Amino acid sequence: MSRQAQIKFVAAKLFVENGVAGTSVRDIADGVGMLSGSLYHHFPSKDAIAFTIVSDFLADLISRYESVLPHVNGMREEFGALVHSSIDVATAHPYATEIYQNERSFHGPQAPSEISDAVERAHHFWTNTAEQASRKGDLRAEMDPLEFARMLREGVWWSVRYHRESLAETASTVADTLLTLFLDGATPRPVSSGGPSTLEHRVDQIEARLDRLARHQPN
Structure with missing residues (x-):
């Protein structure tokens, strides 16, 4: 693991435990085992570390969506790809989803444009999949496709948060449970x-x- 990766990992855990505001540069440096001054050779501030953690996560998430969705077809397969991809990427970026959820500076009106634009782009994969399913009749007619996409997507991120410590071992089970719960109730009844x-x-x-x-x- 590179020095920057070590800093990001230690900082991410501290940010979730104490918040960005409640974490000092010294806390991060101590956790990595380096002097506070040395940390500034890698990042200009703790806010820059938090930004990089969330930004890197979103970039990898979008890249994964773009790589898997062209190879699947149909509502179940497409949402399955989105759910499994989301959990896999979250596993590779520990605590990134919690930092985004906890810190209003990332999803409030003052969010950096790079973050808000990336979030909007990631959300588009979910809404587009739901809207296509609705047009094809794969989604029950009384369901709002945008609301369905939002609820399933948020279910993924809150499940990631809940299973954080065991996510690497339970990722597949968590994904399959979410898909069964949402999709079995969303398809038209015979x-x-x-x-x-x-x-x-x-x-x-x-x-x-x-x-x-x-x-x-x-x-």
Whole structure:
């Protein structure tokens, strides 16, 4: 591991534990085992370290999306590629997602344009996949494709946060669980031969059943 990589790793963990504001350059230098003055040969400030951590993560994330999506087709395969790629990249960039989530300076109105532009570009892969699925009828008609993409994407990042310490070992299981949870509920429901299996039909059946029970009539 290069000296810069060591600094980024140690700083990232401290930023998550204490916040960027609560971490000093000396804290980072001590964690790496170097003098504070020497750290400035690699980064001009602790804010520059935080920026690099998040920026490098987003660059790798976008690169991975661009490399895998052209080779898959269909809603399940495309979202599967996005979810697995996201978790793989997050595993390679420990704590980057938490720093982005925790620090308002990265996702608030004062966010650096390099970060906000990269986030918007990364989000586009998710929204574009959901919109295509909606147009093809792969996504249930009553679902807002943009909201579906947002919820699945945020589910990935919060799962990364929750499983941080074991993510390298549980990445595949976490990804498959998210895909099953979201996609099985998002695909159109089949129509049975006896009539449409709609929510309204099921409600009518339940109400009729309750009415019979109320009148103590047999089924």
